[in-house]
Amino acid sequence: MARRVSKNRIVLSLLAKYGTIFGLFIMAGIFSVLAPNAFPTFGNFLNVLNQASLSMIIAGGLTVAVVVGELDLSIGFAASYAGVLVTGLIANQGLPVLLAIVLVLGCGGLIGVVNGLIVTKVRVNSVIATLGIGTIVVGLNFAYSTGAPIVAGVPDAFTQIALGRIWGVPNDVLITAVLVAGLWILVERTPVGQSIQAVGANPVAARLCGIRVDRIKILGFTIAGVCAALTGILLASSLGSGTTGAGDSYLLAAFAAVFLGSATLRDGEFHILGTCIGVLIIAVGFNGLAIFGAATFYQYLFQGVILILAVGLSSLSRYFAEK
Amino acid sequence: MSDAPFVSVRGLQKHFGGIQALKGVDLDIFPGEVHGLVGANGAGKSTLIKVLAGVERPDSGSLLIDGVEVQLSGSQQAADLGLSFIHQELNLVPCWNALENIMLGAPKRTHLGVIDWQAIRNQVQPVADKVGIHFPLNVPIARLSPAEKWLISICRALVRKARLISMDEPTASLSIRESENLFRIVRALAGEGVAVLYVSHRLDELMALCPRVTAFRDGRRVMHSERNALTRKQLLEAIVGGEAPVSANNPIQYDNLRPPLLRVSGLVSGNSIRGVSFDLQQGEVLGLAGLVGSGRTELVRVIFGADQPDSGTMMFADRAYAPRSPADAVNFGVGLVPEERRAEGLFTGKSLAFNLALANLRDLRIKPWLPLLDVRRRADIAREIGSRLQVKASSIGTIVDRLSGGNQQKVVIGKWLVRTPKLLILDEPSRGVDVGARGEIHRIIRELAVQGMSVIVISSESEELPALCDRVLVMAEGKIVRELRGSTITRDAIVHASYHHNASAA
Numbered sequence: 001m002a003r004r005v006s007k008n009r010i011v012l013s014l015l016a017k018y019g020t021i022f023g024l025f026i027m028a029g030i031f032s033v034l035a036p037n038a039f040p041t042f043g044n045f046l047n048v049l050n051q052a053s054l055s056m057i058i059a060g061g062l063t064v065a066v067v068v069g070e071l072d073l074s075i076g077f078a079a080s081y082a083g084v085l086v087t088g089l090i091a092n093q094g095l096p097v098l099l100a101i102v103l104v105l106g107c108g109g110l111i112g113v114v115n116g117l118i119v120t121k122v123r124v125n126s127v128i129a130t131l132g133i134g135t136i137v138v139g140l141n142f143a144y145s146t147g148a149p150i151v152a153g154v155p156d157a158f159t160q161i162a163l164g165r166i167w168g169v170p171n172d173v174l175i176t177a178v179l180v181a182g183l184w185i186l187v188e189r190t191p192v193g194q195s196i197q198a199v200g201a202n203p204v205a206a207r208l209c210g211i212r213v214d215r216i217k218i219l220g221f222t223i224a225g226v227c228a229a230l231t232g233i234l235l236a237s238s239l240g241s242g243t244t245g246a247g248d249s250y251l252l253a254a255f256a257a258v259f260l261g262s263a264t265l266r267d268g269e270f271h272i273l274g275t276c277i278g279v280l281i282i283a284v285g286f287n288g289l290a291i292f293g294a295a296t297f298y299q300y301l302f303q304g305v306i307l308i309l310a311v312g313l314s315s316l317s318r319y320f321a322e323k
Numbered sequence: 324m325s326d327a328p329f330v331s332v333r334g335l336q337k338h339f340g341g342i343q344a345l346k347g348v349d350l351d352i353f354p355g356e357v358h359g360l361v362g363a364n365g366a367g368k369s370t371l372i373k374v375l376a377g378v379e380r381p382d383s384g385s386l387l388i389d390g391v392e393v394q395l396s397g398s399q400q401a402a403d404l405g406l407s408f409i410h411q412e413l414n415l416v417p418c419w420n421a422l423e424n425i426m427l428g429a430p431k432r433t434h435l436g437v438i439d440w441q442a443i444r445n446q447v448q449p450v451a452d453k454v455g456i457h458f459p460l461n462v463p464i465a466r467l468s469p470a471e472k473w474l475i476s477i478c479r480a481l482v483r484k485a486r487l488i489s490m491d492e493p494t495a496s497l498s499i500r501e502s503e504n505l506f507r508i509v510r511a512l513a514g515e516g517v518a519v520l521y522v523s524h525r526l527d528e529l530m531a532l533c534p535r536v537t538a539f540r541d542g543r544r545v546m547h548s549e550r551n552a553l554t555r556k557q558l559l560e561a562i563v564g565g566e567a568p569v570s571a572n573n574p575i576q577y578d579n580l581r582p583p584l585l586r587v588s589g590l591v592s593g594n595s596i597r598g599v600s601f602d603l604q605q606g607e608v609l610g611l612a613g614l615v616g617s618g619r620t621e622l623v624r625v626i627f628g629a630d631q632p633d634s635g636t637m638m639f640a641d642r643a644y645a646p647r648s649p650a651d652a653v654n655f656g657v658g659l660v661p662e663e664r665r666a667e668g669l670f671t672g673k674s675l676a677f678n679l680a681l682a683n684l685r686d687l688r689i690k691p692w693l694p695l696l697d698v699r700r701r702a703d704i705a706r707e708i709g710s711r712l713q714v715k716a717s718s719i720g721t722i723v724d725r726l727s728g729g730n731q732q733k734v735v736i737g738k739w740l741v742r743t744p745k746l747l748i749l750d751e752p753s754r755g756v757d758v759g760a761r762g763e764i765h766r767i768i769r770e771l772a773v774q775g776m777s778v779i780v781i782s783s784e785s786e787e788l789p790a791l792c793d794r795v796l797v798m799a800e801g802k803i804v805r806e807l808r809g810s811t812i813t814r815d816a817i818v819h820a821s822y823h824h825n826a827s828a829a
Contacts, residue, residue, distance in 0.1 A: 189696045191684035198681050203672040208629065208668070208679045209738070210653025210660055269672065 052283035053176035061227020068220035074134030079247025082232030087242030091153030108229025116218030162238035263314030335384035377401035405656035407485035459651030470501035590635035597801035610788035612800035729760025
């Protein structure tokens with residue numbers, strides 16, 4: 001009897017840690033069986049990665065912010081603004097593509113710095129602070145674009161960034177891979193990353209260890225802001241235009257992926273690898289639904305259900321495993 | 324005072340882990356009695372109160388209310404029986420007003436399902452008048468002084484028809500005049516038949532206010548006496564016990580030619596530090612003793628840069644030292660092991676290696692110019708510190724939550740040993756740590772001092788410092804009131820100085 005209990009416990013704690021990964025493979029398996037000609041192909045594999053890449057960048061940045069223990073609700077609006085700003089600077093102000101991109105990335109970083117300063121120095125709760133800054137960013141967006149999409153005068157040099165391929169692999173996927181590797185190294189394998197994790201785990205203890213907690217938090221917001229801007233730039237590049245609301249929906253997708261990821265491998269902890277799994281689950285699900293020709297509303301139903309299901313099951317099985 | 328006790332406790336025993344907090348305690352509290360309860364930290368006072376409050380269940384022994392045995396299943400039941408507890412921290416809701424706090428948790432009169440505050444105010448006002456509340460009841464609690472908050476807490480107890488009110492260190496943050504006002508109210512309550520269990524470290528107060536005093540030591544009742552049959556000296560002996568002091572095994576040679584590592588002069592910070600000056604030698608273990616609220620913790624927070632002083636100067640290793648943050652202090656070579664281990668020292672949910680690396684991240688780069696974490700060196704350091712401090716863990720990847728309290732404490736200390744700070748400050752290093760681990764922690768501290776590290780140890784347990792320190796400074800009311808060296812460091816001397824300062828000043 002006692003052995004059975006401990007066996008159940010092992011199963012439950014395995015489920016808590018690897019449940020999302022199992023889920024991902026099961027989903028991929030089902031799609032492969034149901035659509036053997038469409039789903040399990042190399043082309044579709046790249047397609048899934050391509051669709052996942054923009055979400056991955058913004059969710060990766062958000063992961064750093066949540067690891068330091070803060071939420072950032074401004075990232076979707078920052079992404080939209082970045083898309084409008086980069087196309088505008090190129091098409092209307094005639095800036096070179098590279099310079100425009102660097103400026104806009106800096107602008108995303110600046111949004112993050114402002115978020116961080118308001119949270120750490122003015123001591124506003126991060127939900128409120130980033131909601132406020134996000135709303136201001138929407139305002140700036142409309143002020144710059146007057147709400148009209150920027151379509152005319154976007155050069156091929158800019159659209160080729162997202163649409164181009166190297167050895168058949170879309171540029172978006174390559175950029176994302178480099179960025180995710182960088183973020184993972186930053187968080188998991190650098191002294192700064194240890195400080196980032198420490199601040200999230202226990203800010204009081206971190207301060208008493210001699211870590212400058214405020215700076216680390218500002219850094220977390222800055223990374224989230226830069227990543228949001230990068231997502232916005234790549235989105236504008238792939239659309240060939242800057243639209244005022246183009247990146248807004250990435251906010252919810254990023255949060256869904258980050259929290260799905262927290263239910264992966266580590267007990268309720270946020271981490272880059274988990275976020276990758278979270279982004280992939282959503283991307284594979286969307287891809288499968290698209291292959292079967294499901295209506296758009298199913299995507300939202302799927303995203304909501306999978307989020308609640310994965311995080312709920314993981315935390316329940318952790319609870320029962322420890323009981 | 325009537326003949327039959329309101330509350331009777333018989334043979335109460337309670338243990339926490341390996342520690343026997345109560346070893347068979349008897350106590351009678353009569354209606355209309357102000358009953359003093361005294362004892363050193365860890366003597367079992369708080370455990371007794373927790374049992375009476377229904378928060379902890381005793382292992383054995385019985386509790387009788389009005390002569391009827393009861394088994395308390397929770398704090399609500401204790402409240403229903405007329406037992407009321409005012410803790411030192413008062414547990415008031417700061418953003419609520421006085422009336423809402425008074426009624427917190429009490430059944431409220433409603434009108435059509437809506438709380439009828441006007442009726443409640445009419446019901447509470449006479450009680451408030453009785454305890455001397457002269458301010459409107461709609462004032463937010465955050466705007467009240469500590470004394471006024473005490474009155475609110477007493478009023479809350481009376482509204483709930485308390486027949487016993489336990490007060491924990493009520494005068495700790497009150498002025499003399501406010502204290503006298505409180506004594507007047509306590510006496511008036513007793514006159515109306517309410518029993519008061521008065522817990523205090525201040526012997527003069529107990530002698531003046533309490534007709535009967537009970538003293539605890541090491542989980543036993545060691546004295547139970549009428550006031551007129553009691554002297555201050557007897558009370559002190561009862562608290563301290565007659566144990567022989569143990570002196571430090573490697574006493575430092577004081578050498579006046581060497582400059583001190585840390586020189587503190589004229590430090591003032593608010594009301595908690597009122598002019599503190601002292602020197603700390605290299606390789607010295609300096610104890611900071613004193614009652615809770617004497618300013619010890621505030622002093623080390625200033626030394627560590629966690630708080631800024633109002634005035635005063637510090638020198639560290641012959642350099643001007645004014646840390647504006649703990650990070651500054653760490654850069655100077657100061658480390659702190661905080662009092663609240665779990666809340667302020669430990670990164671829960673993280674591994675042993677993670678915790679041990681955190682104070683030394685700069686040294687864990689693969690190359691000085693390459694900001695990548697040297698994971699292998701981190702593991703080596705974790706293993707080395709782990710074996711040096713004899714941390715019992717299955718591996719360096721073990722999540723620290725799974726370690727025992729003593730081993731967690733070693734982890735919190737251990738993170739400072741990698742870079743070997745010049746000064747290590749330990750606030751209550753053996754709180755919540757069992758006897759074996761405590762011995763090991765003491766051994767570690769002495770070893771570090773022999774290697775030349777200076778150590779400041781804060782401890783509320785008066786038997787801890789004699790065994791550990793070369794020198795002890797006793798603090799009271801924000802000042803250093805006594806300096807003890809070598810063989811003069813005894814438990815007696817520390818307790819005497821802690822309690823005696825106001826008697827000698829008066």
